[in-house]
Amino acid sequence: xxxxxxxxxxxxxxxxxxxxxxxxxxxxxxxxxRHRREQLWVFGDSYADTGNLGNLGRELTHAWYxxxxxxxPRRPAGRFSDGRVLTDFVASALGMRTPVAxxxxxxxxxxxxxxxxNFAVGGAGVLxxxxxxxxxxxxxxxxxTMHHSPGCRAGSGKRTAxxxxxxxxxxxAADKDNGTSVRDRAAIAYIPTVVRELGGQLRRLRDEAxxxxxxxxxxxxxxxxxxxxxxxxYTGCDPLANAGAAQHNAALRSVLGALDPNNRTFLLLDVHTxxxxxxxxxxNNGDSDNKKFKSTLRPCCESFRPDGYxxxxxxxxxRQYTLCDDPGRYFYWDDVHPTQAAxxxxxxxxxxxxxxFLST
Numbered sequence: 455x456x457x458x459x460x461x462x463x464x465x466x467x468x469x470x471x472x473x474x475x476x477x478x479x480x481x482x483x484x485x486x487x488r489h490r491r492e493q494l495w496v497f498g499d500s501y502a503d504t505g506n507l508g509n510l511g512r513e514l515t516h517a518w519y520x521x522x523x524x525x526x527p528r529r530p531a532g533r534f535s536d537g538r539v540l541t542d543f544v545a546s547a548l549g550m551r552t553p554v555a556x557x558x559x560x561x562x563x564x565x566x567x568x569x570x571x572n573f574a575v576g577g578a579g580v581l582x583x584x585x586x587x588x589x590x591x592x593x594x595x596x597x598x599t600m601h602h603s604p605g606c607r608a609g610s611g612k613r614t615a616x617x618x619x620x621x622x623x624x625x626x627a628a629d630k631d632n633g634t635s636v637r638d639r640a641a642i643a644y645i646p647t648v649v650r651e652l653g654g655q656l657r658r659l660r661d662e663a664x665x666x667x668x669x670x671x672x673x674x675x676x677x678x679x680x681x682x683x684x685x686x687x688y689t690g691c692d693p694l695a696n697a698g699a700a701q702h703n704a705a706l707r708s709v710l711g712a713l714d715p716n717n718r719t720f721l722l723l724d725v726h727t728x729x730x731x732x733x734x735x736x737x738n739n740g741d742s743d744n745k746k747f748k749s750t751l752r753p754c755c756e757s758f759r760p761d762g763y764x765x766x767x768x769x770x771x772x773r774q775y776t777l778c779d780d781p782g783r784y785f786y787w788d789d790v791h792p793t794q795a796a797x798x799x800x801x802x803x804x805x806x807x808x809x810x811f812l813s814t
Contacts, residue, residue, distance in 0.1 A: 491612070493570040494545055494553050495665070497593045498618030500576035500791065502541045505532030505555035507576040516765045516788075517576065521755060521777055525794050532557075534576055536754065536781040537794030540725075541572055543801035544616050544669065547808040556596070570613075573597060579622035580652045584629075590617065590655050597663060614812055615659045616723075617670040623648045624676075624698060642698045645705055653709035660719050667812055671723045672706055673699040678733040681789045683751040684760060691734065691751070699726065721811045728803040732785055732796070746799060748783035755788045764788035 496502050500517075509518040516522060516534075523530045526537035532555070533539050545552045553570040554562040573593040577585030588596065624641035652670075659665045677695030680688070703726055714720040733750050755764035757775045764787070766774040778784055782795040792800070 491568060492548055492550055493568070493613045494548055494550065494616060495570045495597060495613060495663075496541050496553060496572040496574050496616045496618070497590050497597075497659075498574035498616070498671075499578045499620050499622055500534040500574075501539060501620040501671075502572065502574035502616065502618035503532065503534060503555075503576045504539065504541055504552060504572050504574075506557045506572065506574060507532060508557070512765060512767065513763070515576075516763055519765045521765060525781055534791040535787045535794055535797070538797060539791075539794075540618060540671070540797060540801075541574065541616065543797055543805070544723075544808060547801070547805045548614065548812060549809075571597075574618060577622060579626060580619055580648050580655065581623055583622045583626040585622070585626075590619070590652070591658075594655060594658060594663060612667075613663075613665045614667045614669065615663070615665040617652075617656065617659070617668065619652060619671060619673070621673060621676050621699075624702075638694045638698065642694075642701060645698065645702050649702060649705040649709055652706065653713060656710075656720065657713055660713075666719075667721065668719055669721045669723050669808065669811075670706070670710070672703040672726050674725050674729040675699055675733060678729070678751060679790045680751065680753040680756070680786050684789075688749075688752040721808065723804055723808070725800055725804075728800045732799065747785045747796070748780075749778075750785040752784070753786040753788050754778040754781045754784035754793060757789075 500507075503517075507515050507517060509515050512519045517532050518530050520530060522536065523533060524536045526533075542552045550569055551566075553572050554566050555572045559567065559571065573588070573596055575587050575593075577583060578587040578589055578593070579585075580590050582589055624644060627644040628638065628641040630640065656668055656670060659668050675691060675696045676682070676699045677692030677697075682692040682695055683690065686692070707722065710720050710722055732747060753764070755775055755777050757763050757766055759774070762774055764775055768774055781787060781793045784793050785796045787793040787796075
């Protein structure tokens, strides 16, 4: 199999032309008094999306339907999990509330808008992924367009960008080819192109968008997502997909080293190490009641069919999936997305590093 597809979806709506864009401030005393506050600007995919994917129905946009949001906010709200996602925990490390999703900007208060905004959308990639979503470059374009609107100026607050890349580019490359081993090789061959483009966009955030700090994720061990482990009866991970993730991560470290030799602007947010600690450690896959997660390779929400999806219903409204009793005991929520409990555990490993880096 190729690297796992995170989601599919639709194009985000165009930016509003009325009012001052989020994070920008009118040239006024009020604006000047606020312009040093912390801001978080988020770019990426479904691991970071907090409600930007449009609702096109259950099959295409699962996150707006049960059982998503079961833990938080106890209803479907566009997050690809039972609860909170990576963006929420990075914001918490900054000591701030989660920034508003771009899609919800018109309903947000000016105080909320001043904290930044989340442009990440499920299905997006560094490059085009065939999902008709804004890729990272287009998301940054949108940020810059909003801040160049007439009558507004970008606030000079402490801007931090969070860039989350979780593998959609490689899923797209794999899906363009046929066969099993060929698909994986196609994805792995795409790594230099993806990482080179990602490096260009990271440079752009620093040099053109005025980000004071840029936090960028590496890839988790993608061969351990249930999309792959289901094929092995949830007994192990796909080694080739994991090797691809490791190659991406090595290339990204090299790019960041060239961009920022002194580590002043960019922080590599290592999600791979904690994911691997939970997913590849045999102690976490046994039957002990004392381990953190009851299940790491099998998802809480499991479709009946390999090509089905969490939340699927038949024409009579009957569930076509099973749902665990306690998502807090499972690492994965669905075929590719972690539970809130998994994100809590992962965030515990990087919270101190993020706080330290962003406080300097």
